[in-house]
Structures are given as C-alpha cells and as structure tokens.
Amino acid sequence: MTERENLLALLRHEPYDHIPVEFNLCPALERTYREREHQPEQSYADYFGFPWRNVKGLVQDDPDLARFLPYFEGLMNDRVTIDSMGVGHESTPTSMHMTKMICPLRNAETVEEILAYPMPSFSAENNTGLAAEVQALHDRGVASAGNMQCTVWETAWYIRGMENLMMDMMTDEEMAAAMLDRVTEMSLQRALLYARAGVDILYLGDDIGMQNSVMMSRELYLQWIQPRLKKIITAVKAERPDLIVFYHSCGYVEPFIDDLIDAGIDVLNPIQSECMDFASIYKKYHDRLCFHGTIGTQTVMPFGTPDEVYQAVRRNLDAAFDGGLLVAPTHMLEPEVPWENVLAYVRACREYRP
Amino acid sequence: MSILTDISENLQKGKAKVVKQLVQQAIDEKIPVDQILNEGLLSGMSVIGEKFKNNEVFVPEVLVAARAMNMGASLLKPLMAEAGVQATGKVCIGTVRGDLHDIGKNLVKMMMEGKGLEVVDLGTDVAPETYVQTALDQGCQVICCSALLTTTMCEMENVVKKLEEAGAHDKIKVMVGGAPVTQAFCDQIGADCYTADAASAADAAVEICKSIA
Incomplete structure (x- = not known):
C-alpha cells in the first residue's frame, strides 16, 4: 500500500496496513531535525513519510497586495507584512515565528466599508496547474490536500477584528452578515477549485473553542457560522462526494461536534487532550466521524518523557477500537519539545499494528 | 423598576x-x-x-x-x-515577553474592570521588568500575567524573580493564567494565584487587593 492508499483506507474505515505519522515543526525544531537526523536537504515530511502534502496556495485574480495599503496608513514599517487576505502582521524581536495581527477593517463603521473591501477572488484561469500538481502527488503515492483553514469565522475576524465581529453578531446584524457572507463566498471559490482539481482532502477549520469552554453560544454559532460552513461543504460534496473534509478547531468544541457533523465534516482535528477526553468522544462519535490529532502539545509532547509520549500514542490507538484515528500531535510542535519525544511518537506509530 | x-x-x-x-x-x-x-x-x-x-x-x-x-x-x-470615589484596587496586566496573544488577557481586563478594579493594560510581549516597574510606579497591588504558549509561560517565573529582586513581593502579588498554565505551575514558580477563567481571576484580584489594603 502507498501512503495515500493507506491513509484513504484508514479514513474510510477499510482495512489498512500501518499507522501513518504526521506533524508540524516550528522553524526552530526544523533546524533540530536537520541536525539530529543529518538531513540538510530532505523535508521532514518526506523523511518520515507523511501520508499527504498540501497543494500550493491558490493564485488570486489580483495578486497585487498594494490594494490593501490604505488600510494600514501610518502603520507600515519594515516589520509589517500584509498577507494574501489583506491582514497585516507585525513581527517583534522576541515573538519568534508569531506576529501581531493588524485587522484591516478594525475601524469600519458601515456596511458600505465592508462591501468595499478588496476581498481576493479566485478563478480557474489563474490556477491552471492545480490538477497536474494533484496528479503528481498521487503518482508519488501521497495524498493531496487543499489547505484552507480559517474558512469562515477566522478569516472574517482576522479582517474585521474578533471583538468587533462578535459585537456585530450581537448588535449589528447587517455588518456581521456582510463580513461573513463575503468571506464565505471567497472560501467557496477556493474550495471548488481544489475539489475540481481532484484533491483527496479539503482541510477546513475555524477556531471556535477555548481551553475550557466554547467561544460563543450554540445559538450564535448556529445563527452565524455553521450554516456558512455547511454551504461550502455541501457545494463541494455535490461535485465530489468522495472528497474527505477535515475540520480543525483548537480547544474545547464538544458542544459543537453534532453541528460540525451536520455541516458535513468527515474528520475532526485536533481533539486537544487537555480539553477533551478522546476515549469518550470516540465512543460517542466514531460511527460518524474520524479523528486527527489527540496527542497533547500543551502537556505530553513538551513536558512528558519519551516513554509517556509512546504510551499516550498507544493508549489513543487502543481507544480507537474501530479505527478512524490518524494519531498526531495536536498542534505545531514548538521549540521546547524534546526531539526524543518526536521520535517516540514516530516509533509508537510504527510499532503499532492496526 | x-x-x-x-x-x-x-x-x-x-x-x-x-x-x-x-x-x-x-x-x-x-x-x-x-x-x-x-x-x-x-x-x-x-x-x-x-x-x-x-x-x-x-x-x-x-x-x-x-x-x-x-x-x-x-x-x-x-x-x-x-x-473622591476610589477603585477597589489597582492591577497591571499584560501578556508575557515573546507572546502576542491577547484575547484572554483582554477578557480578564474587562472582568476586572467590571469588579471596580483599575486596570493598567501593558499590552502583549511585556518584559518582566516592565510589569514590576509599572506596578511600583503606579501603586498596583496585583501583577497579572497571561501566556498562551508553553514556550513563553516560563517568563512568568522571571516576573516573580524581578519582583523579589525589587523587594516588593510582600506588597504586590503575581497572578498567572492562560491556556497551558496550571495551579502546579503557579506553585512551582512561586506565583501567588492561578485561576482557570477570566471571571474567577477578577474575583481573586479583588480578594488580593482587599487583603493587601
């Protein structure tokens, strides 16, 4: 079985051959990988044999980001960059790979300002190489994924500001609807391009959980966010019923799992072990959902011993008695994670027989 | 009504x-x-x-x-x-050095103001000495430190150390919070109070201010 065949079988609850490994390293840990594994060239995804690769980001119809500059008047300096959605990011000398976000519509007061925002658009004409790229991945034996996390809620608040958008949702419905609809429309264009190019996986996500609670009430979630997510998934699955939809949200999301299933997701990530008990979530939802993640990056990965990491991986694979678990660290691995713990995770996966 | x-x-x-x-x-x-x-x-x-x-x-x-x-x-x-109405107490709050996450910190600030506390907001990426200097200069009873990352939470220990170096830990207390922070971590670094949520943080700060005043 190729990595791709193995992964797709696992996610479709069919017999599969081995437990795949998959994780994300911060730049500092990637340097550790190169030193410790003596790999100056090869990517860690190739070295460890990850089951999928993201296809490259889509090209916007108007690639000139200078159109966003008016939103950052007086704020631009050599530490500020503007991303493809028009959101500003300011780095600081101490913040490593993280940046301070500057939301372009933070001061908007009218619907007109939201409608005037030069939101990116995406079309097939400007993304002609996509299908060939997907095929090339499949020919290599790895699955292909269109990564478009920050699907609705997060991109909308990155542009508008989280507090502003939440308050709009509570007290200014026209503003909230304009913002969320525009992002949904854009995400739908992107999702359809990926789906039509033949990707195996569409990786969606919006953080809607906090450490011990959800970010908003279920009423608000069902009023504003879930229907828009569902609209996107329904449209892509109408064309590609075989497409596997991953969905990421940090934190505690248990109260929303039924709603996410209703929206059409197939795989939930990351089941943060510090916030939710994987074994009980699995029991409740395994017949309708697969899982990706479950190994805590706030606890065992940075602070556990290699043996504790090894046991955590085995424990969760045992708990997933009916399969459907792609076991992995719950988030990007940060600089303080010992390299031995990463290797212990890999060893636990490789030594486990499904 | x-x-x-x-x-x-x-x-x-x-x-x-x-x-x-x-x-x-x-x-x-x-x-x-x-x-x-x-x-x-x-x-x-x-x-x-x-x-x-x-x-x-x-x-x-x-x-x-x-x-x-x-x-x-x-x-x-x-x-x-x-x-001549006085605030219940005065707190300086910020996200620790190297950490830019401020949603949780802002929520704690709102809850504290809602309890009648005066809050000095130092923003994000705050150096340990900035917390201590501000608390001393502005007469705060509480320093409140937030962190989202396991990488940056260790900065909280430096805040406690700086406060001790300044000889002010008896009259200024250190509160800690944020997703990866626990009571055990709070005890380990010698901080004075950990709470798991923003509303409890505000209650705890009021109690600390009362006990110091």
Whole structure:
C-alpha cells in the first residue's frame, strides 16, 4: 500500500496496513531535525513519510497586495507584512515565528466599508496547474490536500477584528452578515477549485473553542457560522462526494461536534487532550466521524518523557477500537519539545499494528 | 423598576446607548455617583461575570456588556474624582515577553474592570521588568500575567524573580493564567494565584487587593 492508499483506507474505515505519522515543526525544531537526523536537504515530511502534502496556495485574480495599503496608513514599517487576505502582521524581536495581527477593517463603521473591501477572488484561469500538481502527488503515492483553514469565522475576524465581529453578531446584524457572507463566498471559490482539481482532502477549520469552554453560544454559532460552513461543504460534496473534509478547531468544541457533523465534516482535528477526553468522544462519535490529532502539545509532547509520549500514542490507538484515528500531535510542535519525544511518537506509530 | 436596576439589566443585554442615557438620567436625578457605579454598572457586570463562569453566556455577551459598562463609566469618571470615589484596587496586566496573544488577557481586563478594579493594560510581549516597574510606579497591588504558549509561560517565573529582586513581593502579588498554565505551575514558580477563567481571576484580584489594603 502507498501512503495515500493507506491513509484513504484508514479514513474510510477499510482495512489498512500501518499507522501513518504526521506533524508540524516550528522553524526552530526544523533546524533540530536537520541536525539530529543529518538531513540538510530532505523535508521532514518526506523523511518520515507523511501520508499527504498540501497543494500550493491558490493564485488570486489580483495578486497585487498594494490594494490593501490604505488600510494600514501610518502603520507600515519594515516589520509589517500584509498577507494574501489583506491582514497585516507585525513581527517583534522576541515573538519568534508569531506576529501581531493588524485587522484591516478594525475601524469600519458601515456596511458600505465592508462591501468595499478588496476581498481576493479566485478563478480557474489563474490556477491552471492545480490538477497536474494533484496528479503528481498521487503518482508519488501521497495524498493531496487543499489547505484552507480559517474558512469562515477566522478569516472574517482576522479582517474585521474578533471583538468587533462578535459585537456585530450581537448588535449589528447587517455588518456581521456582510463580513461573513463575503468571506464565505471567497472560501467557496477556493474550495471548488481544489475539489475540481481532484484533491483527496479539503482541510477546513475555524477556531471556535477555548481551553475550557466554547467561544460563543450554540445559538450564535448556529445563527452565524455553521450554516456558512455547511454551504461550502455541501457545494463541494455535490461535485465530489468522495472528497474527505477535515475540520480543525483548537480547544474545547464538544458542544459543537453534532453541528460540525451536520455541516458535513468527515474528520475532526485536533481533539486537544487537555480539553477533551478522546476515549469518550470516540465512543460517542466514531460511527460518524474520524479523528486527527489527540496527542497533547500543551502537556505530553513538551513536558512528558519519551516513554509517556509512546504510551499516550498507544493508549489513543487502543481507544480507537474501530479505527478512524490518524494519531498526531495536536498542534505545531514548538521549540521546547524534546526531539526524543518526536521520535517516540514516530516509533509508537510504527510499532503499532492496526 | 428603579433606574439602577434598569441600568444593570440593559448592561447585561449589551444595550450600550440605553445604558449611557440611563446613567446620564441617574446623574441628573442626583443619585450618588458611587451608587450608580456599584448598584447599576458593576452589579450588571457582576451578573455577566457569574454567568460567564457558569458557561451560561460566552465571550460575545461579555464584550457587549463591557462596552455598555465603559460607555456608562465614561460619564461617571470625571464625577468620581470629584466625589473622591476610589477603585477597589489597582492591577497591571499584560501578556508575557515573546507572546502576542491577547484575547484572554483582554477578557480578564474587562472582568476586572467590571469588579471596580483599575486596570493598567501593558499590552502583549511585556518584559518582566516592565510589569514590576509599572506596578511600583503606579501603586498596583496585583501583577497579572497571561501566556498562551508553553514556550513563553516560563517568563512568568522571571516576573516573580524581578519582583523579589525589587523587594516588593510582600506588597504586590503575581497572578498567572492562560491556556497551558496550571495551579502546579503557579506553585512551582512561586506565583501567588492561578485561576482557570477570566471571571474567577477578577474575583481573586479583588480578594488580593482587599487583603493587601
């Protein structure tokens, strides 16, 4: 079985051959990988044999980001960059790979300002190489994924500001609807391009959980966010019923799992072990959902011993008695994670027989 | 219904403009400023804080309530100075050095203001010495440190150390919080108080300020 065949079988609850490994390293840990594994060239995804690769980001119809500059008047300096959605990011000398976000519509007061925002658009004409790229991945034996996390809620608040958008949702419905609809429309264009190019996986996500609670009430979630997510998934699955939809949200999301299933997701990530008990979530939802993640990056990965990491991986694979678990660290691995713990995770996966 | 109850209830619904009008009306009716603050604005915010702690309301409800509180409080502030009304205590708050996450920190700040505390917001990526210097210069009883990352939470220990170096740990206490922070971590670094949520943090800060004063 190729990595791709193995992964797709696992996610479709069919017999599969081995437990795949998959994780994300911060730049500092990637340097550790190169030193410790003596790999100056090869990517860690190739070295460890990850089951999928993201296809490259889509090209916007108007690639000139200078159109966003008016939103950052007086704020631009050599530490500020503007991303493809028009959101500003300011780095600081101490913040490593993280940046301070500057939301372009933070001061908007009218619907007109939201409608005037030069939101990116995406079309097939400007993304002609996509299908060939997907095929090339499949020919290599790895699955292909269109990564478009920050699907609705997060991109909308990155542009508008989280507090502003939440308050709009509570007290200014026209503003909230304009913002969320525009992002949904854009995400739908992107999702359809990926789906039509033949990707195996569409990786969606919006953080809607906090450490011990959800970010908003279920009423608000069902009023504003879930229907828009569902609209996107329904449209892509109408064309590609075989497409596997991953969905990421940090934190505690248990109260929303039924709603996410209703929206059409197939795989939930990351089941943060510090916030939710994987074994009980699995029991409740395994017949309708697969899982990706479950190994805590706030606890065992940075602070556990290699043996504790090894046991955590085995424990969760045992708990997933009916399969459907792609076991992995719950988030990007940060600089303080010992390299031995990463290797212990890999060893636990490789030594486990499904 | 008394006007103060009316202020509290409209605040809980996040009706900022109504709250502002009612506060002005209460001022015009010569209701004492501290009574408008405590029985109107802070009483409403206290209900929201409790409901937030019990997962009956969530961040959006807190945000609109806090906005209403701030609009009402903006009318009271100049009068409070005249009337000699004192805050319950003073806190300086910030996200630790190397960490830019501020959503949790902002929520704690709102909850603390909702308990009548004066809060000095140092923002994100705050150096240990900045917390300590600010607390000393501005007479804060509490330093409140937030971190989202396992990478940056260790900076909290440096804040405690700086405070001890300054010989001020007996009169200024250190509170810690944020997703990866635990009671065990708080004990280990010699901080004074850990709370798991924003509303409990505000309650704890009020208690600390009372015990120091």
